[in-house]
Amino acid sequence: MAHVNENYRNLKDSYLFSDINKRVAAFAAAHPEKKIIRLGIGDVTLPLMPRVIEALRGAVDEMGSAATFHGYGPEQGYGFLRDAIRDYYAHIGTALEPDEIFVSDGAKSDLGNLTDLFAADNTVLIPDPVYPVYVDTNLMNGRKIIYLAANAENGFLPMPDVSVHVDLIYLCSPNNPTGAVYTKEQLKGWVDYALANEAVILFDAAYEAFISDPALPRSIYEIEGAKSCAIELCSLSKTAGFTGTRCGYTVVPHALTAKTAGGGVLSLNRMWLRRQTTKFNGVPYIVQRGAAAVFTEEGMRQAKETIGYYKQNAKIMAETLTRKGIRFFGGVHSPYLWMECPNGMKSWEFFDYLLENAAVVGTPGEGFGVNGEGYFRLTAFGGRDNTAEAMERFQKLF
Ligand SMILES: *Cc1c(COP(=O)(O)O)cnc(C)c1O
Secondary structure (H helix, E strand, O other): OOOOOHHHHHOOOOOHHHHHHHHHHHHHHHOOOOOOEEOOOOOOOOOOOHHHHHHHHHHHHHHOOOOOOOOOOOOOOOHHHHHHHHHHHHHOOOOOOHHHEEEEOOHHHHHHHHHHHOOOOOEEEEEEOOOOHHHHHHHHOOOEEEEEEOOHHHOOOOOOOOOOOOOEEEEEOOOOOOOOOOOHHHHHHHHHHHHHHOOEEEEEOOOHHHOOOOOOOOOHHHOOOHHHOEEEEEEHHHHHOOOOOOOEEEEOOOOOEEEOOOOOEEEHHHHHHHHHHHHOOOOOHHHHHHHHHHOOHHHHHHHHHHHHHHHHHHHHHHHHHHHOOOOEEEOOOOOEEEEEOHHHOOHHHHHHHHHHHHOEEOEEHHHHOHHHOOEEEEEOOOOHHHHHHHHHHHHOOO
16 A cells, blocks of 8 residues: 655644634524625735736637647746746846746745755744745645744744754745735845855745835845845735736746755756756746736736725725724735734634624634734735725724
């Protein structure tokens, strides 16, 4: 009989969203007359923008004609898209070579696949609370994880403990679930720590497009030295509504190396290229045409409009929480508001309270890690009318 990967037995079952759905279904059955508003999901709701739809249609037509049909493409993405991403990076202040950019079907796959490049005995540092993918993908490989507490005292932006050595570091800024954003000075602290420890940072920039303060870093490569110690993951999921269309990109700089057991060094860029060309056959041509349209001038304008809509939702929520005197983090350069549960309630207690008394659904912070207990995540990805109505109901509580 075949043997399983024992590491999978160390994974905790993820009950967060199924628990939420169960409780919401029970409430809906008991109160069929109540309109439930969901501010819990981490998925976008606005449709793809016109510039993208036009590009997708054009590419579909190309696929229907022998002269313009596309079969297998380059595993790491078409040149037209990698050039567009390079230009985008140049625009936000970072010079990259196109072959440092790898197009993928999203940041989640890349986060999982990148663990292929590193030895199982590397020690991994992961902030808590955080996007659960970082923890689970490393448990699957049997790596030792050290958790770093993110809490109100450090503004949910923990800094490294220089007395502890780690090999891999996960950072997410703007953060899911807390909405907190590292400053350049703070990221420099992380880059300095990584360089001193010869560690690699996996920097998740999925929400960079929500940053509107030019003083805040949108890419870790804005920090000197980062190209020698960081991989950056990004995605069109939240930037341009590609959660169901699937396209992301990962930057692995030429300067980035890691040690071999024999004391040599290998280029992680070359290893990643080797991994992708072996295990991945690229993102559909049609989707890459749609993705490239996001980086056109008109595409950027339309994406900014969509993000502006979500950010206005966040502002409405932030104003309500402020009026109620509730402490919260995020909500400015992020679609997420991370609020302290009122009256000392625990995360699930507040979940039930909000559902029962306002028919509003959010996400219990405890589901993102032990330091999330007592907190609650609201998302700005809902419709404007629903967001405003949810906040009117909220206003009348406690
Ligand atoms: C949504 C999200 C992503 C994007 O994942 P895709 O697979 O590209 O859809 C990545 N990281 C975080 C923290 C996210 O919340």
